[in-house]
Amino acid sequence: MKISQVGAQLYTLRDHLKTPADIAKTLKKVRQIGYQAVQVSGMGPIAETELRSMLDGEGLVCAATHESGDSILNTPCKVVERLGKLGCKYTAYPYPAGVDMTTTKSILDFAARLNAAGKVLHDASMVLTYHNHSIEFQRVDGKLIIDLIYDNTDPRYVQGEIDTYWVQHGGCNPAAWCKKLAGRLPLLHMKDYVITNGNVPTFAEVGYGNLDWKEIVDAAGKSGCQWYLVEQDTCPACPFDSLKKSFDYINKGIWQ
Numbered sequence: 001m002k003i004s005q006v007g008a009q010l011y012t013l014r015d016h017l018k019t020p021a022d023i024a025k026t027l028k029k030v031r032q033i034g035y036q037a038v039q040v041s042g043m044g045p046i047a048e049t050e051l052r053s054m055l056d057g058e059g060l061v062c063a064a065t066h067e068s069g070d071s072i073l074n075t076p077c078k079v080v081e082r083l084g085k086l087g088c089k090y091t092a093y094p095y096p097a098g099v100d101m102t103t104t105k106s107i108l109d110f111a112a113r114l115n116a117a118g119k120v121l122h123d124a125s126m127v128l129t130y131h132n133h134s135i136e137f138q139r140v141d142g143k144l145i146i147d148l149i150y151d152n153t154d155p156r157y158v159q160g161e162i163d164t165y166w167v168q169h170g171g172c173n174p175a176a177w178c179k180k181l182a183g184r185l186p187l188l189h190m191k192d193y194v195i196t197n198g199n200v201p202t203f204a205e206v207g208y209g210n211l212d213w214k215e216i217v218d219a220a221g222k223s224g225c226q227w228y229l230v231e232q233d234t235c236p237a238c239p240f241d242s243l244k245k246s247f248d249y250i251n252k253g254i255w256q
Helices: 010-016 020-033 048-058 069-074 076-086 104-123 145-151 164-169 174-180 213-222 239-250
Strands: 006-009 037-040 061-066 090-093 127-131 159-163 187-190 192-195 201-204 227-230
Touching (some): 006 010, 006 239, 010 020, 010 037, 010 239, 020 239, 037 227, 048 061, 048 076, 061 076, 061 227, 069 076, 069 090, 069 104, 076 104, 090 104, 104 127, 104 145, 159 164, 164 187, 164 192, 164 201, 174 213, 187 213, 227 239
Parallel strands (some): 006 227, 037 061, 061 090, 127 159, 187 227
Antiparallel strands (some): 192 201
């Protein structure tokens, strides 16, 4: 992993991305921390051309986006158009809102729709990935939902954006899942996992929780990961400070 491959998932800063003026200020701060790339997510309305101009002006790469599940499944051509304007190759299906995850049939139907959307992106030289939470680590008819999704989609059309926190939250090993998606893992969400004094799991800055980052990053790299995206769903104080703590820890270079 090179530091140039480390990006900030902008969902972390969603409260600072409401207007184009907010977005411009936030991108400047992200670049000042040291990030050279971002994942576009969680921001208010802004034209793609204006956003790309801001990114270019700060020397930031749009490594990936999160698009709505509805737009990916129902209007993938519009997703292709949006990614093209942003100069971006990768997007991720963010969360299976409204998807019935209780039967094998409904999950396979969902997988088929993901596969069809992913083919549209693939034909445009773009890549659809799937972003997991812990819901996918439930079992249906004895099988993990996440296995049903990946086993019933074409690796060319649906690849992975493993979220380390949510894999751990679901009771599985993040490094093992990075290995499992070898050749199918262009994106990784770096998100640490810690237990509070109240015995409740919560999010932490990378390197300040319990996950084995050397093992995870090594496994992701061997599986072909292109972008390592730092995200923290909730932060104890200022989210910019949390992103800086994560970046500084990664930038020590212990995995290079």
